[in-house]
Amino acid sequence: xxxxxxxxxxxxxxxxxxxxxxxxxxxxxxxxxxxxxxxxxxxxxxxxxxxxxxxxxxxxxxxxxxxxxxxxxxxxxxxxxxxxxxxxxxxxxxxxxxxxxxxxxxxxxxxxxxxxxxxxxxxxxxxxxxxxxxxxxxxxxxxxxxxxxxxxxxxxxxxxxxxxxxxxxxxxxxxxxxxxxxxxxxxxxxxxxxxxxxxxxxxxxxxxxxxxxxxxxxxxxxxxxxxxxxxxxxxxxxxxxxxxxxxxxxxxxxxxxxxxxxxxxxxxxxxxxxxxxxxxxxxxxxxxxxxxxxxxxxxxxxxxxxxxxxxxxxxxxxxxxxxxxxxxxx
Amino acid sequence: xxxxxxxxxxxxxxxxxxxxxxxxxxxxxxxxxxxxxxxxxxxxxxxxxxxxxxxxxxxxxxxxxxxxxxxxxxxxxxxxxxxxxxxxxxxxxxxxxxxxxxxxxxxxxxxxxxxxxxxxxxxxxxxxxxxxxxxxxxxxxxxxxxxxxxxxxxxxxxxxxxxxxxxxxxxxxxxxxxxxxxxxxxxxxxxxxxxxxxxxxxxxxxxxxxxxxxxxxxxxxxxxxxxxxxxxxxxxxxxxxxxxxxxxxxxxxxxxxxxxxxxxxxxxxxxxxxxxxxxxxxxxxxxxxxx
Numbered sequence: 001x002x003x004x005x006x007x008x009x010x011x012x013x014x015x016x017x018x019x020x021x022x023x024x025x026x027x028x029x030x031x032x033x034x035x036x037x038x039x040x041x042x043x044x045x046x047x048x049x050x051x052x053x054x055x056x057x058x059x060x061x062x063x064x065x066x067x068x069x070x071x072x073x074x075x076x077x078x079x080x081x082x083x084x085x086x087x088x089x090x091x092x093x094x095x096x097x098x099x100x101x102x103x104x105x106x107x108x109x110x111x112x113x114x115x116x117x118x119x120x121x122x123x124x125x126x127x128x129x130x131x132x133x134x135x136x137x138x139x140x141x142x143x144x145x146x147x148x149x150x151x152x153x154x155x156x157x158x159x160x161x162x163x164x165x166x167x168x169x170x171x172x173x174x175x176x177x178x179x180x181x182x183x184x185x186x187x188x189x190x191x192x193x194x195x196x197x198x199x200x201x202x203x204x205x206x207x208x209x210x211x212x213x214x215x216x217x218x219x220x221x222x223x224x225x226x227x228x229x230x231x232x233x234x235x236x237x238x239x240x241x242x243x244x245x246x247x248x249x250x251x252x253x254x255x256x257x258x259x260x261x262x263x264x265x266x267x268x269x270x271x272x273x274x275x276x277x278x279x280x281x282x283x284x285x286x287x288x289x290x291x292x293x294x295x296x297x298x299x300x301x302x303x304x305x306x307x308x309x310x311x312x313x314x315x316x317x318x319x320x321x322x323x324x325x326x327x328x329x330x
Numbered sequence: 331x332x333x334x335x336x337x338x339x340x341x342x343x344x345x346x347x348x349x350x351x352x353x354x355x356x357x358x359x360x361x362x363x364x365x366x367x368x369x370x371x372x373x374x375x376x377x378x379x380x381x382x383x384x385x386x387x388x389x390x391x392x393x394x395x396x397x398x399x400x401x402x403x404x405x406x407x408x409x410x411x412x413x414x415x416x417x418x419x420x421x422x423x424x425x426x427x428x429x430x431x432x433x434x435x436x437x438x439x440x441x442x443x444x445x446x447x448x449x450x451x452x453x454x455x456x457x458x459x460x461x462x463x464x465x466x467x468x469x470x471x472x473x474x475x476x477x478x479x480x481x482x483x484x485x486x487x488x489x490x491x492x493x494x495x496x497x498x499x500x501x502x503x504x505x506x507x508x509x510x511x512x513x514x515x516x517x518x519x520x521x522x523x524x525x526x527x528x529x530x531x532x533x534x535x536x537x538x539x540x541x542x543x544x545x546x547x548x549x550x551x552x553x554x555x556x557x558x559x560x561x562x563x564x565x566x567x568x569x570x571x572x573x574x575x576x577x578x579x580x581x582x583x584x585x586x587x588x589x590x591x592x593x594x595x596x597x598x599x600x601x602x603x604x605x606x607x608x609x610x611x612x613x614x615x616x617x618x619x620x621x
Contacts, residue, residue, distance in 0.1 A: 041469065063469055065498075073494035076455045080399075080462020083447060086469070088462075104455055104491065111449050112440055 001205050002224075007190040008201060013228065019182040022218060023121045025157030026178055027052025029164030030089055034060050037168055041081055043067055043090040045074045051091035051121040051178070071097045072104050078116045079108035087115055087168055089176075094120025094136035098175065102142055109173045110148045117167050118143075121178040124217070124268030125296065125313055126306035128181065135301035140245060141273030143175040150174040150195060151245040153267075153275070155220040156186045159243055162193040170195060179268075181306050183218035186241075196247035200256070202227045202239035209238040211324050212256040215266035216242045216275045219294075219315060223266045226320035235324065245275050253279055254286045262327045264292045266320055268310075271295040290330040292323040334381065334554045342550050345415065346376040350579045352411040352424055360428040363436065366576035366583060367483065368408035370514045373548045374481070374572055375412040381550075382557055384476060387417035390445035396476045397463050399447050401456020402483035402512070403437040410434050418445060454489025456480050457509060461495045464507040464567075473506040477561065480509045485517030488526045493538065499567045500539030507567040508560045509540075512547065514576040535569045547572030 002008045011017050034040045034056050043065045048054040057064040065081075067074045071092055078088035090097065098105050098118055109116045123136040143151050150172050154160040160178060167174050192199070202224055203209065211230075215223035220241050227237040240256055242249070257263055263283065265276030276293040283289060296313050310316050334342075349372045357363045379385070384396045400409050407427065414421045419433075426432035433443045437451030448459055460480035467473045486492055499507055511531075519525050528534070532542045541563045545556040553572065560568035577583025582604060 041466075065465060067494075067498060070494040070497070072455075072491040073458050073461075073498060076458030076491060076495065077462035077465065077498065079448070080459035080464075081466040082462075083459070084397075084463050084466035084470070086466050103452055107449060107452050108455050108459055 001203060003200050003203055006192065006199055006201065007188050009185050009188055012184065012186060012224070017184045019184050020157035021052075021180060021182050022154055022157050022160045023050075023052045023178040023180060025154065025160030026119060026164050026176065027055035029161035031055040031059050032161070033165055033168045034063065037087065039085060039087045040168060041065070041086045041088050043074055043078050043088055045069055045071050045090075045092040045097065047092055047121070050093070050180075051119060053089070053091045053119070056089075071101045075101050075104050075116065075118060076108050079112065079114050082109075082114035082116045083112070087117070089117045089119055089164075091119035091121060093122040093134060094139040094177065095122065095134055098139055098142050099136060106146055110146045113148050114173060115171050117174050117176060119176045119178060122180045123177050124179055125301040125309035126179060126181045126218070126268060127301070128306045128309065129303050131303040132301040137268075137270045137296050137301060138273070139175070139177060140267070140269050140275055141277075144246060144273065144278060148173050149246060151177065152195070152243055153177040153216040153245055154243050155215075155217060155241050156183060158185060158187045158189065158191070159193055162191075163243065166193060166195050177217065179218055181218075184221045186221060186224070193243070195244050196249055197244060198240050198242045198249035198252045200238050201241045202237060204231070204236035204238070207236060209236045209260045211235065211262045211264060211327060212238045212240060212260035213264045213266060213320065213324070214240045214242050214253065214256070214275075214279055216245060217268055219266045219268050222310075222315065222317050222320055225317045226324065229317065230321060230324060235328070237324065242275060242279070245278060248278055248282065250282050250286070253282050257283050257287045257289045261289050262291075262330070263289055264294060264320065264323045264327055266294040266315070268315060269295050271297055290327050292327045294320055294323055334551055338381070339550045342373075342376050342380060345380055346372045347579070349376060349408065349411045349415055352414065352421065353407045354580070356407055356411065356424040356427045359425045363407055363428060364404045366516060366586075367402070367405040367512065367514065368411075369580060369583060370574040370576045370578045371405055371408050371481070371512050371547070372578065373550065374510060374512070374553065374574070375408050377550055377553055378479070379412045379416045381554065383479070390418060394476060397447050397460070397478045399456045399460045399463070399478070399480040400438065400450055401480055402453060402486055403450030405483070405512070406434070406438045409438065413445075453483065453486035454491035457482060457492050458495035458498070460507055460509070461499045461504065464499070464504040465502065467506055468502070468504070476506070478507050480507070482509060482511050483517070484511055484513045484515065484522050484528060484531070487511065487528050487531065488517075496535065496538040496540065503539075503565060504567045505564045508557065509567070509569040511569060511571045512574055513571050514574045516576050532571060539566055541566050541568040542571065543568065544571045544573065547574035548578060
């Protein structure tokens with residue numbers, strides 16, 4: 001069942017569940033944050049509509065800087081603004097920021113510990129027809145190795161909005177991972193979000209779970225669908241939403257592994273170096289258990305519909321169910 | 331910021347000479363580091379920290395201070411030495427350069443020395459940070475209160491990031507931003523015009539909608555006038571191309587690009603002595619304090 005404490009969307013499993021792009025939640029959140037905090041500024045590299053930062057730009061044109069197609073400049077200018085007390089959010093496609101400007105982010109933002117928020121949209125193969133050049137599958141890995149850098153990968157538009165508010169106040173460098181496509185609204189306005197805190201979204205009605213699924217981003221929805229199916233087949237599952245990848249909620253991850261003794265991670269990212277790797281690092285040091293990893297297996301993306309690509313790269317509901325069965329057999 | 335009397339020029343020359351001595355001593359103690367750039371920029375640093383910058387060594391985080399961004403972090407020996415002579419650091423601390431636990435990291439890191447405006451070393455990123463500072467001041471309606479200065483090397487004019495920042499500053503007519511290029515014509519692999527020709531450098535900056543002034547980086551009066559002119563420009567940002575002599579003050583170093591990345595050889599006592607003697611005697615113009 002859905003965790004009743006979290007007040008998740010009651011229509012979550014309806015065929016006509018409301019859908020919104022995660023990036024839109026960010027755009028709306030930033031525009032709202034701009035009203036509350038006059039230090040919030042926004043910068044964009046020629047993708048204001050795609051990254052939804054235009055919602056801020058329209059309300060606060062004097063606090064918006066158009067950078068043009070220059071992602072190295074995007075983050076270094078943001079770093080300078082942060083040093084003067086601003087809270088800059090700079091958006092582009094994740095493939096270009098942090099894809100193209102990694103060293104600039106390292107030296108001028110993370111090394112200086114300046115509260116710049118790098119907003120990478122269009123992550124994962126679900127970007128669709130644009131093809132592999134525009135489908136960021138390495139961004140979590142790139143940012144996860146960087147000291148001082150927080151990482152948030154929201155599961156839906158509402159969580160994107162809440163995490164945007166949290167990042168305004170965090171005082172830290174951060175990476176916010178967004179996606180292009182409309183995806184189901186999983187949470188509600190009442191669902192909590194806290195940096196460094198992972199929540200259990202699905203749990204057995206009674207008794208202990210035998211597999212823990214840890215998911216990040218919109219694929220959390222597929223993980224929930226898989227858990228619901230498996231429950232009907234008699235397999236008890238817990239599903240964790242790991243939207244805060246850094247800082248990582250080590251305590252909750254270890255507690256889940258202790259209960260279930262088996263873990264499956266789910267992310268729209270390369271398996272190498274991604275969220276699953278972060279979970280594995282925690283578990284091998286604290287409570288080693290068998291694990292399976294759902295994600296892209298060392299390949300680039302390609303053109304197609306989001307649904308086709310998610311299936312092709314092994315991140316659909318059936319792939320998650322198969323991974324659960326595999327980990328149970330180990 | 332203001333008129334330089336002949337007497338003040340003499341004082342600045344003496345001060346720059348002291349700073350050069352400190353640079354040589356700290357590099358010898360460290361056993362590694364860049365020589366030519368720091369010595370070549372000693373006059374420019376001296377003029378800025380002892381005449382131009384609005385700052386307070388007793389209160390480094392004074393909100394009203396001008397902002398100073400060093401983009402080419404590898405010349406930090408001159409930065410550290412100037413900060414010490416200006417009263418920000420004990421002179422003795424200069425000997426800790428590049429040693430374990432030091433605040434004076436091999437390339438500047440503000441986690442270790444928070445009074446720095448930024449960390450630097452990887453080239454080509456300082457100007458954009460200065461552009462961000464200038465934009466932030468404009469948004470806060472503070473662009474009349476202070477200036478943002480950025481020192482760059484000529485080598486980092488090779489970097490795309492530099493020109494991305496230049497383009498944005500030109501677009502936004504950031505008159506509160508003043509950049510200074512150390513035009514010493516050398517970079518690690520050789521002479522700039524052989525490695526990656528920069529000329530016509532002034533024309534390049536003009537094409538990016540900057541006001542350009544070319545001046546000697548060793549003429550305090552001319553340099554001061556250039557900065558005054560830059561401060562009075564309200565239409566666009568200004569870049570001052572300061573022509574400097576790498577290794578200035580030590581005859582053996584001057585204009586030889588090998589010194590760009592090499593420390594004065596500790597084993598070469600004669601070379602070290604000669605270098606220091608050149609500095610201590612101002613090239614034979616004065617009697618050394620040790621003679």
